[in-house]
Amino acid sequence: SSELTQDPTVSVALGQTVRITCQGDNLRSYHASWYQQRPGQAPVLVVFGRNDRPSGIPDRFSGSTSGDTAALTISGAQADDEADYYCSSRNRIGDHFVFGAGTRVTVL
């Protein structure tokens, strides 16, 4: 099992807000990064650091952390946001990287 725990699935109505969480002890020391992966495509970085986005990522994607839980929020979800989302950070002792198992987001 992963050291980063994500809910397997979440659904959101078109235009509404969804929060995807990632829980792990290591998140008290390291920021999570978040990746969107559409079917058949490579992952794409959407949020990193405290709450930064690469150029080209819409501002409806935002990140936050509280204690041992990081969250990716999609505000005003679009049909195009339907994808798998993975968080990543360091393992518990900080000597290598790990990914969460992923959350599949369905836009209704």
Added chain:
Amino acid sequence: VQLEESGPGLVKPSETLSLTCSVSGAFISSYFWSWVRQPPGKGLEWIGYISDSGDTVYNPSLKSRVTILVEKATNQFSLELRSVTSADTAVYYCASTIVGATVEYFEHWGQGTLVAAPS
């Protein structure tokens, strides 16, 4: 920055998987570089990275079988995974990697290449 994986799509069990990642738009010495894999229908697994100075860190679960090298002359880096089994069947991605004190992420990704190791 663009990355492109290349290598055989089929490897026999017990043999060695060898992949190359070609980097354009950045000097290989400017970043850390990672390999990440994804078995069919499953999640992402980090394999390891090589630093801008050539130091390597590997996933403990694969460490005994993995080597990552950089070839500065060709702006490429490579992955070698020895003694493969069917469990190593996956899409393999290369990615540029930012490694810092608390902020770390995989910034640019290749399109991935499927490597099958049928039993």
